[in-house]
Amino acid sequence: GRGAGSGGRLLAHLELAGYLPEDITHVFLTHGHPDHIGGLVDGEGRPVFAKAEHLMGRVDLEFWLQNPSPAVQRALVPLKERIRPVEDGEEILPGVRAVASFGHTPGHMSLEATSEGKGFFIFGDAAGHYLLSLRFPQAYLGFDMDKAQVVRTRARLFQKVSEERSLITAYHFPWPAVGYIRREGEGYAFVPAFFEF
Ligand SMILES: [Zn+2]
Known part of the structure; x- marks a missing residue:
């Protein structure tokens, strides 16, 4: 959810989608x-998704626990015993594995789901901006913490998902935020897709 760790409308939207917190x-x-990281704990610091396994890339988890922002103090620190650190390439669910995409933050992790030979790549924030970062893969954003590393990460991942023709999502891309990345000139372009039922 947006905002400084509050979770925003996360629970309301989950309920509209037919899920309760204990279903997660x-x-x-x-x-x-x-x-x-917002919305993971309630006002008393108790986990909102009490039955869920919480997972996070080990490098990012260690970084933020050692350098806690106010949001990390509020949302991650109370959960730290519950969060299982994940390594690059680890399969966290059948057909779903974590992929290191360091640079936006020191240990940022993306997810890759594979089903019946088709890939769905969940960038998180590793893809950057849907126009600028694709057209100019050598550029970086102010939010990117390690500029040189994020440029290398984007070059590697954009090449991968465009060659493999994977469906992708990236958290700050505009609606529908799901689509494909294809080569275009010296860079890439985002081709939005609509949900297939
Ligand atoms: Zn971010």
């Missing part, structure tokens, strides 16, 4: 920025 079995945190 896995919570995967791509990185420790405030807009990606």
Whole structure:
């Protein structure tokens, strides 16, 4: 959820989708920025998704616990005993594995799901901006913590998902935020797709 760790409308939207907090079995945190860790604990610091396994890339988890922002203090620190650190390439669910995409934060992790030979790549914030970062893969954003590393990460991942023709999502891309990345000139372009039922 957006905002400084509040969770925003997360629970209301989950309920509209037909899920209660106790239905959630896995919570995967791509990185420790405030807009990606909110809503995990209630006002007393108790886990909102009490039955879920919480997972986060080991490098990012260690970084944020050693350098806690106010949002990390509020949302991650109370959960730290519950969060299972994940390594690059680890399969966290059948057909779903974590992929290191360091640079936006020191240990940012993306997810790759594979089903019946088709890939779905969940960038988190590793893809950057849907126009600028694709057209100019050598550029970086102010939010990117390690600029040189994020450029290498994007070059590797954009090449991978465009060659493999994987469906992708990236958390700050505009609606529908799901589509494909294809080569275009010196860079890439985002081709939005609509949900297939
Ligand atoms: Zn971020």
